[in-house]
Amino acid sequence: MAEKEEKSLREWASIILPRVLRAALWGFIMGGELLIPLQLPDFGGQIENFFPQSQMSFTQMVLIFVVLEVAIQLLQGTIIKYALSMARTIISMIALFLVTNGGVISIVISSTPETPLPPGQTIAFTVDFSAILGIFLIFSLLSIVKNLLQAVDFLSRKAEEPVTIPEFP
Amino acid sequence: MRQSVRALGWAITLSMLLTFAFLVTAIYSMVQTMIESQGIGLGEVQAEFSDGRLTLSIPLNINNTGYYDLSNFNVTLILKGPDGTVISSQSSILERVERGSTATSWSNLTIDMAELLSGMEYLLFNDSEFKLDMLLTFRYAYALTFQVRAANISIPWGAPLYNFSITGIGAPYNISLTECFIDVYFGFENHSPFSVEGTLRLKIYNDGGEYLGSGSQTINVPPQQGFRGYVTVHIENLMKYTGSGYIEVSFESPVLGLIDLGRVDYG
Incomplete structure (x- = not known):
C-alpha cells in the first residue's frame, strides 16, 4: 500500500514539476524579463514616464501578463487554460487601451542640462497611434474567438473519451 | 477544426508581430529624424518691410531621413507680443515629404506696424522680445499622427526709437x-x-x-x-x-x- 502511495507521489511530481518549470520559463519569456529592468530606478522610471496619463502603470500591466501566463501553463490540459487565455486577452485589451491613453501619448520636454532650452520655452510631443491600436484590438478580438474555438474543440474531445466506471469491490 | 484554429492562431500572432514591428520602426525612425538628425528645424528668420507692414518669413526645414514618408505637414505659427497678446498667426501646409528628401515650408507672419505700435507704444523706445508659438502636425508612414508644440520661442524686437x-x-x-x-x-x-x-x-x-x-x-x-x-x-x-x-x-x-x-x- 505504502509502495503504491510513494509511486503516486512520484507520478504527481512528474506531472507538476515539468509544468512548474514550463510555467516559469513561459512566465519569464512573456514579460518576466521586462520586470527586471523595470525595477531599476533609472530605466524603470524612464519607461514609466512614457505613459504619464495612464491609470495603470506599465509594471502592473507586465505583472498581470506574467501571472496569467504562469497560471495558463500550470493548468495545461484543463478547460480553465482557455478561460484564462480569454481573460488575459480581454485584460490585455483594456490594459493596452489604458496604458496608451487610447493610443495618444504626450511628452512635455522642459529645459534640462541635456536638452537646454531658453527660459520659459517648452516642447510638447504628442503621438496619436489610435489607428494601430485599433488594429491590435481587432487582432485581440480574433484571438478571443480562437480561444473560444479551442475550448469547444477541447470539450468535444473530452466528450469523446471513454468513461471508465470503477467497479465496486 | 483543430488545424483551422491553429492556422488562425498563427495568422493572428504573425499579424500582431508585423503590426508591432511597423509601429516600433515608425516611432524609432521618427524620433531618430527629429532628435538625432535634427530633421525638422526652424531656419533663420528673415524680416522684410514694405507699405508699413513688417513681414517675418520663417522657414521650417524638413529633412526626412526616416524610413517612411511624411504627409499632411501642417505648420501653424502664432506671434505674440511681450504681454502675450496675439499679433499675427499663419498656417501653411506641405502635402508630402518623401523619405530621403528635403523640403522647406515658408510661413509669412505680417505685422501692421502702425496698428502694433498704437497698442504697444513702449515697443518704440524699448528693446523687447516677441514670443512665437509653433504647432506642427503631420502624419508619419500614413498611419501615425505626430503633433509638436513649441511654446514661447523668443524673437528679439529692436526698438526703432x-x-x-x-x-x-x-x-x-x-x-x-x-x-x-x-x-x-x-x-x-x-x-x-x-x-x-x-x-x-x-x-x-x-x-x-x-x-x-x-x-x-x-x-x-x-x-x-x-x-x-x-x-x-x-x-x-x-x-x-x-x-x-x-x-x-x-x-x-x-x-x-x-x-x-x-x-x-x-x-
Missing part, C-alpha cells in the same frame, strides 16, 4: 523784436530691422503753457544705426519766451503713422 531723448537746447539766435530761432538737439538709436523715415515735429511752450512756436526735421535712419541731430524751432512770439517750459514731440512716418512721443521739460 531706442533711447530717444532731447539732448540739449541751444541759445536763441536770429533774434528780432518779435521772433527768434532755437535749435533743439535730440538723439536715438534705431535697433529695428527697418529704416526710421519721417518727420520729427516739435511744439514749444513756455512755463505758462502758452504756445511759442514749432519746428520740424525730416530724418532717415537706417537699421542698427544711431542718430544725432537737431530741429530748428521758430519762436513766433518772443515776448512770451521765458526760457523754460515744455516741448511737445511728435513723429510722423509712412511706416509708423503719427506718433505722439510725449512732453519734455526744458529750462
Whole structure:
C-alpha cells in the first residue's frame, strides 16, 4: 500500500514539476524579463514616464501578463487554460487601451542640462497611434474567438473519451 | 477544426508581430529624424518691410531621413507680443515629404506696424522680445499622427526709437523784436530691422503753457544705426519766451503713422 502511495507521489511530481518549470520559463519569456529592468530606478522610471496619463502603470500591466501566463501553463490540459487565455486577452485589451491613453501619448520636454532650452520655452510631443491600436484590438478580438474555438474543440474531445466506471469491490 | 484554429492562431500572432514591428520602426525612425538628425528645424528668420507692414518669413526645414514618408505637414505659427497678446498667426501646409528628401515650408507672419505700435507704444523706445508659438502636425508612414508644440520661442524686437531723448537746447539766435530761432538737439538709436523715415515735429511752450512756436526735421535712419541731430524751432512770439517750459514731440512716418512721443521739460 505504502509502495503504491510513494509511486503516486512520484507520478504527481512528474506531472507538476515539468509544468512548474514550463510555467516559469513561459512566465519569464512573456514579460518576466521586462520586470527586471523595470525595477531599476533609472530605466524603470524612464519607461514609466512614457505613459504619464495612464491609470495603470506599465509594471502592473507586465505583472498581470506574467501571472496569467504562469497560471495558463500550470493548468495545461484543463478547460480553465482557455478561460484564462480569454481573460488575459480581454485584460490585455483594456490594459493596452489604458496604458496608451487610447493610443495618444504626450511628452512635455522642459529645459534640462541635456536638452537646454531658453527660459520659459517648452516642447510638447504628442503621438496619436489610435489607428494601430485599433488594429491590435481587432487582432485581440480574433484571438478571443480562437480561444473560444479551442475550448469547444477541447470539450468535444473530452466528450469523446471513454468513461471508465470503477467497479465496486 | 483543430488545424483551422491553429492556422488562425498563427495568422493572428504573425499579424500582431508585423503590426508591432511597423509601429516600433515608425516611432524609432521618427524620433531618430527629429532628435538625432535634427530633421525638422526652424531656419533663420528673415524680416522684410514694405507699405508699413513688417513681414517675418520663417522657414521650417524638413529633412526626412526616416524610413517612411511624411504627409499632411501642417505648420501653424502664432506671434505674440511681450504681454502675450496675439499679433499675427499663419498656417501653411506641405502635402508630402518623401523619405530621403528635403523640403522647406515658408510661413509669412505680417505685422501692421502702425496698428502694433498704437497698442504697444513702449515697443518704440524699448528693446523687447516677441514670443512665437509653433504647432506642427503631420502624419508619419500614413498611419501615425505626430503633433509638436513649441511654446514661447523668443524673437528679439529692436526698438526703432531706442533711447530717444532731447539732448540739449541751444541759445536763441536770429533774434528780432518779435521772433527768434532755437535749435533743439535730440538723439536715438534705431535697433529695428527697418529704416526710421519721417518727420520729427516739435511744439514749444513756455512755463505758462502758452504756445511759442514749432519746428520740424525730416530724418532717415537706417537699421542698427544711431542718430544725432537737431530741429530748428521758430519762436513766433518772443515776448512770451521765458526760457523754460515744455516741448511737445511728435513723429510722423509712412511706416509708423503719427506718433505722439510725449512732453519734455526744458529750462
